[in-house]
Amino acid sequence: MKALLLVLLSAAPAKDFEAASERALAGDRAAAIGLYESLLEAGVEHEDLYFNLGNVLARDGRHLDAVIAYERALRLAPGDDDVRANLDTVRAEMLGEAAKGPPEELGLADVLDPLVSPLPAAPMTYAFLVANLLLVLLLIAVKKRAVIATVAAVTVMLGAVTAGHAIVAADPRGVVLESTKLKRGPHARYEERGEAETGTRVRVLEEEAGWLRVQNPDGTTGWLRERRVERL
């Protein structure tokens, strides 16, 4: 009964989504964007919605908004290849060669991201819970060490993937809304130490009095006004 209710409730957004996609394919970008955004305002949050919105915004020349939409889609579905590919394309269009940039300074989340993102977060987490339960039952009921060792190994692996997803998801990210100079401290009077380009994804390290300390992909850190960053 509950499942039926959920299906009925979700039917209308799915229809709206289809209608928006139809408008997008027909080239009516304004209508498509309006429909997608109304779905977001209605509280619908799904990677497909952000992905399509990103595509239409990109086609409309609103590259920065498209990057934000793709980044949000990635938050919901870190392993989505289509989202990553389009995000890279639009970001390259915005930043040119700078999009490729110098080698990133790797944080733990940066290291884990490519490892765990191809593995879907929720199913892996549920699989971990099942394996965990199975391991305990085996410890209680079965004395065969080989079986217990195998299940324990699988459980540890699934647990590591879940932990990796949790670390990546907790990584505080934002997108720079407007190119701006980074400051050494949280005030305009501080001297500059680098620049954050429009559309760049930054890691938010600290916040203080309307200022954020962010880390650029190249590892440089500095402060900028909070309003210049869209938090993801």
Added chain:
Amino acid sequence: MRALIPALLLVSTPAFAADELSVSATLSDAAVPLGDIVTLEVRAIARVDGEIQLSIPSVKGLSELSRSQSQGTSISWNGARQSITREQTVTVELQTEKAGAIAIPPIVARLGRHSAKSTALSLVVGAIDLPENIENVEAGKVAPPGPGEGDIFVRFRVDKNEVFLGEQVLLDCDVFAAPGQSLNVESRDPPPALDGFWQEVVDMPQRLTRRVETIQGRSYHVYRLWRIALFPLEAGERTIAPTSVSLAKGRTIFGSGRRMRRRTLPIAIDVKPLPTAGRPADFSNNNVGQYLLSASLDHDRVPAGKAVLLRLSLSGVGNIKSARLPEVKAIDGFRVFPPTIRDNTQVTPNGLRGTKTAEILLMPQRGGRLEVPSFALTVFDPSTGAYERRTTNTMRVVVDGEPSKTDAPPVPTETAEKKALDLRPIRFRSSLAKHDPTPWRQPWFAAAAGAPWLLFVLFMALKRIRSRASQETEASKKRAAQQAAKSQLAAAKEALDAGDVASAYAKFAEALIAYGTNKCGIALRGQTADGVRNALLERGATKELAAAVAEELEAADYARFAPGTLSGSGGGAYERWSSIFEQLEAFETEGES
């Protein structure tokens, strides 16, 4: 007094009139080939203050390209007398426009009422005749220098004299200079716009590079000024009109050297129409080139509701911008959206090549395995001079799920927008089902992950408690057995005191059997005397104790089943029994320790 000074000056001027103004003219060369540039330098010197006027006449056969002027004033003192010298130099560059002897008349300089004339100059301009047999120059070669062209000449060159309509031909403009000539290209006209051709500049180097070629046995340094790719739009004999190049020879930091202007020779290209034999009806004149056709899909498996992107590409050497791709109107099982056409032209020194791609969004209309058929296109390959059919492979797409046909939106009639970005296509349908991508953030997650281990800990604790409980029961059983044995022994003593020997033995036997079983773990009931003895010996009892227990139990049996066989009234029995229990107690204690 004021009127007197000019009057005195006027009087004194004639005394110095002879040296007050002089003018001279020189020409950079006395004889040049037609088209070269000569420099005329006119210098006037005046020893009075004032503005020198130089009158340089225009001369037929020479056109003025540029003029520059410089002037200076110097003042010197000879005793109390001041001397002023003014000097003016005009430099004029003149282009020779006709052959023959050209006379430059004297040039007149004026300053106030003074005037002076230079001497007349003459220039011999040599004619440049066209080289012989320029019509027979092979493709890739150039005509040798004609009479009067000297050591420096400019030529057009084509890589093919005969081409098919639409076939690429490369036209070069090269400067040839005999070795030892210090050459500078001052200006070059841009490649001319040619009627009857679609053209694209493929090479126009900022810095000229030199290579060496031999023409009629003589080596020349060759500099390419530009190269353009031409695609004939009309059949027939086409002639490329000459163009001009300004050059300078022998230029150094001290001088501009000798300047000249050279013209190319006209060049002809024979444009052949495409053959009618074997020409398919669907052939487009735009598809002339060495092309290959390919097709690909961005996915070979998609969920229902997701589109696939068909890329149809024509690539190779030719005018790819005007090439036409096969039309994709309908494919069974798919809704076909209007294509987005993009071309990527690569301009290389060897001509134009590139790829033209049509991106077509295909929306599956049913589930299962769908087929994208092969596509075909006829191209005319000028290298073989024949029409050739290019085809792609058939491709398959597996669609997971069943798209709802009733919900399928109508095919858009408008053309899809041009794609500036190479984006993966949108997802047409989505359940938008809420799913939690971060289950670890849910409050139940920690409970779900920890509960099994809590259960495990509880299980282990319970197991240990039960084990302990079990151990305590055993001890209590022993204690109870001990208590029971004591009480039964006491009852046996009462029976013995009462003279009921049989009952006393029975109680004693029960007490002993129960004690042996519960306290020592030895099943004594139903055993023969030997069995009792052996059991006790196996548990480590002494032979004396084993014998005493067996003997007393045997006596108990006698007392129970044949009371008359017992000797006496059981005197001393209680002491023996007590002794046996004490020994059993001690034996058991030793056994546990």
